[in-house]
Amino acid sequence: MSLKIIFGGIGIAALLALLSSVASAQGVVGSPHDLQPSTTNTSETCVFCHTPHGSSTSAAVPLWNKTLPAPATYTRYSSLNTSTLSGAEAPVGSVSLACLSCHDGSQAVDTVLNTPGRGMGASFPAGTQIDAAVFDAMEGTPVPMLGTDLRDDHPVSIQYGGGGLLGSDADGTANPANLGNQDFNAPEKDTINTNPAWWVDSEDTANQTREKTDMILYTRTDGPAGATGEPMVECGSCHDPHNSSTFVANQSVSFLRIPNDSSQICTTCHIK
Ligand code: HEC
Ligand code: HEC
Ligand code: HEC
């Protein structure tokens, strides 16, 4: 069965969400990431991505309910060999791998580790589809199905700002002089449970406090040499998979951290 069936359902759901936008904040329910309305096999929304138990530990993504693809599957942006690239790449991982577990088209969007409701183990083996009669792998390329060739996508799993020894910076705004590439705005740093947390304050919220409307940067333990704890750009830097409020008909897509008017997503990071 083709995913077109889902898109029909999503179209109506998105329209209804749009019509009721005055009344409610726009989260994941009713958004293109709410796959539930397409099936009667579950009444849950989050289960297509998260499970409270039995989640994947293959990458640092929260309670992930899908098998994560192997990082080596991907052709990375750096192999395009643009002469201007200054940051080093990690293997494709972190939240990017979570997005790609649907958006590379390699497995059905409803294939999960822990199916909704009772039972796991033998009677409900991991990797079961929630509704194989309705769902399939994502179609359409280069978007929304990005495929495994990421040379035509904004770099992910890449050092922010060309790298640099930012990890030695104290909490607060990192020293811009430490950025390997001066064409970037300095990121903010905070220490949470001894782990460094990084973000770039968006113009929407230039307050040195991390919010969902800031460009979130991610740390890796499997990054380039010396880059553990250093800030990296992933899909989640520009996208919040729960936020459908940035959708404007014929203008923008859902799940952007802030609307991209005047390309302010881009200029939050790039000094251009
Ligand atoms: C289409 C996939 C998808 C769906 C559906 C989804 N999430 Fe998420 N969620 C993600 C991804 C990817 C992340 C990691 C984001 C990051 O690290 O920036 C995440 C992160 C989170 C986090 C931790 C970070 C944060 O943003 O607070 C919470 C809590 C969360 N999700 C709750 C939920 C709940 C509750 C639902 C259902 C109402 C839900 N999610 C539905 C993909 C999804
Ligand atoms: C979260 C921060 C961030 C945001 C937001 C962002 N970028 Fe980037 N961008 C980067 C980083 C980091 C690199 C890698 C640059 C490097 O290492 O030289 C990069 C690389 C690029 C490159 C390739 C550079 C090269 O030399 O090959 C282009 C072009 C680009 N970005 C354009 C954009 C555009 C257009 C937008 C808005 C849609 C955008 N970026 C948003 C951080 C960001
Ligand atoms: C469970 C599978 C799944 C996961 C995981 C997932 N997506 Fe999606 N995503 C979808 C589907 C299905 C659509 C709808 C595609 C369509 O309408 O053509 C979609 C649509 C989108 C869209 C387009 C929204 C619009 O307004 O048309 C964006 C942007 C997006 N996803 C980004 C992400 C990012 C970033 C992540 C990770 C943080 C992610 N997705 C994780 C299934 C997923």
Ligand code: HEC
């Ligand atoms: C540097 C910022 C940035 C990063 C990183 C990024 N995106 Fe996007 N993405 C955007 C912007 C901006 C748009 C909206 C483009 C538009 O309006 O045409 C977008 C659009 C999309 C769309 C919808 C495209 C369409 O035209 O329907 C999908 C799907 C998507 N992104 C998935 C991803 C996934 C998966 C990743 C990680 C592999 C990712 N993005 C990484 C900025 C980014």
